[in-house]
Amino acid sequence: MSKIEKIALIGGGHMGGALAAAWLRGGKRAKVAAENLIVVDPSPGETIQALAEKHDFTISEALSLEQAERADLVVLAIKVQAADTVAAHLNQVMRDDTALLSTIAGVSLNRLALAFGDRPIMRAIPNTASEIGAGVTVCVANEAGDALEAEITRLLKGAGSVEWVHDERLIGAVGAVSGAGPAYVFLLAEALAGAGVAEGLPRDLAERLARETIVGAGALLASSKKSPQELRRAVTPVGGTTQAALDVLMGGGGGLPELVRQAVAAAERRSRQLAANSGNGGRER
Template sequence: MSEGKIVLLGAGNMGGAMLAGWLKSGIAGSSILILDPKVSDAMAALAAEHGVEVATTAPEGLKASILFLAVKPQIMDAALPSVKSLVGVDTVVVSIAAGKTLSFIEGHLGAGAHVRAMPNTPAMVGRGVTGAYANSAVTPAQKAKVHDLLKVSGPVEWVSSEADIDAVTALSGSGPAYVFYLVECMAEAGRKLGLPADLAMRLARETVSGAGELLHQSPEDASRLRINVTSPGGTTAAALSVLMAEDGMQPLFDAAIAAARKRAQELAN
C-alpha cells in the first residue's frame, strides 16, 4: 500500500457522513481506508461501490496522509493505540471526539500535526458547520487539505485557541438538539391551544426548517429577519414580548450553553 491515504477511524453516523461527503465531492475511493470492526451494511455497500478499502486493523507499512479519528470519546483510549503505526512524520491527525484534548491524543500518538474539529449532525445532510483548531505543527498546506475535507459537510470556522473548541461544542456541536427541542416545545404549545398533536408537530417542524432555510439563503442578519416578520402590536410582537423578556429565552440559553461547555471541559479530565 502506498503512503498518502486518508484513513477514517470509525464509520458511524458522523464518520459515515464525512465519507459520503468526500466521495460526493469527487475524492477517489481508492485514496480512502476505513478502519472499523463493525461497519454497517449501508456503509459497507457505499465503500464497495466506490472502491474504498475497509479493514478491521491498521495495515502493516501504511502511513496515513490524514488520519481522522471519528470514534466516540468513550473508546478513544482503547482505539488510539491500534492506529499509532499509521502516524508518520507527514501525517496530520484530525479528531472530532468531544472533550478529548490534543494533549490526550499526543499522549497516545506522539507529538505532531494535530487538529481538533467539532462538526454537528446536520453534516449528515450536507448542512453542518464545523469549528476547528490546528496546533502549531500543522502546516498551511495540511490545514488547507483538512479544511477541504471538512467543508464537504458545510462551512468550517477556525478558532485561535483550543479552549474555544469547548464553546464551539456547546454552541454548534450540541446546537441541533436545542433546535429539535424548540420544535417539540412549539408543537406542544400548539397542542395545548387545541390543535391535533400531529398537526401541531407538522406545523412546528415545517416552520423551523423553513425559517432555517430562509436564514441560510438570506444575506440579512437573524435580528433583521426577526424584525421583518414582526409587525408592531401584532401577534408576533406579543409572543416576542414573552420570549425576549428579562427571564425569557436569552438567560435560558446562556445557562444551557454554559452547562454544555462545562460538561465538555469535564470530559477532558
C-alpha cells in the same frame, strides 16, 4: 504538503458516517473516491454500512499495517472512552509523518500529542448537518502549517462551511454552540409541534408545520444580509400575535435567551470536564 488522497476514518458511527457521506458526495475539490477511503469500525452504524454497500468499499475491524502505510490522513471519529485503546493500536501501525484529525470532544491537542507523538495534529468540531453538506466545522491545529490547514479546509468543505480558531480554549464554546446546536433546533421543532397539538392541531399537521417553519426560517436567515435580531423584529408587529408569543419567550427572568445561555454554558463546562477526564483514560473522577 502534497494533496491528501487516502484517508483512514476510524469510527463509523453517526459523525463518521456524516463525514464519509460528505466526502463521497463532495464537489470536485472535496470529493474523496471510495477506493481512497479506509473505514475502520468493529460495529459500524447504519449510515456507514449503507455507504459501503452503495460505493463498494470494505469496513475493517482494525487498521492494518498495510492500510496505515497508505494513509495520508487518519481521522478519529470515536467516543472519548475509546481513545486510549484506539491510540495504542494506531501507534503500532501509523507512519511517523501521517497527519491526524480528531473529532473527539474534550480531548485536547496536548493529550493527542502525548498519545500520538510528534506529528501534525488537528481537532475539528463538525455538526450533524455535515451529512447533507450543510454543516459547519471549526478546527484548531498544533504546528500543522498553512498548507496542511488548507488541505483540511478543502476536504471539510464537502461537509459545509469551515472555520479555524487559533486558541484551543475556544473549542469548548464552539462545540456548545454549533456542535450541539442542531439538537437545540430539533428540540425547538419538537416543542413547537407539541404546542400545536395542545392547541388542537392533528399531530401530523403540527409536525409538518413545525418542520417547514424551521426549514424556511433557516433558509431566510441564510439568504438575508440582516441579523437574526433584525429579522425577528421585521416579523413582529407591535401588539400582534407574534409579539404576544415573544413576550412569553423573552420574559420571566430572561426567558428563552437566558435558557439558551445556560444551556451553552452547561455544554461548555461539560467539554472542559471531558478534557480533564481524558487524562484519566476518559473515566469520570
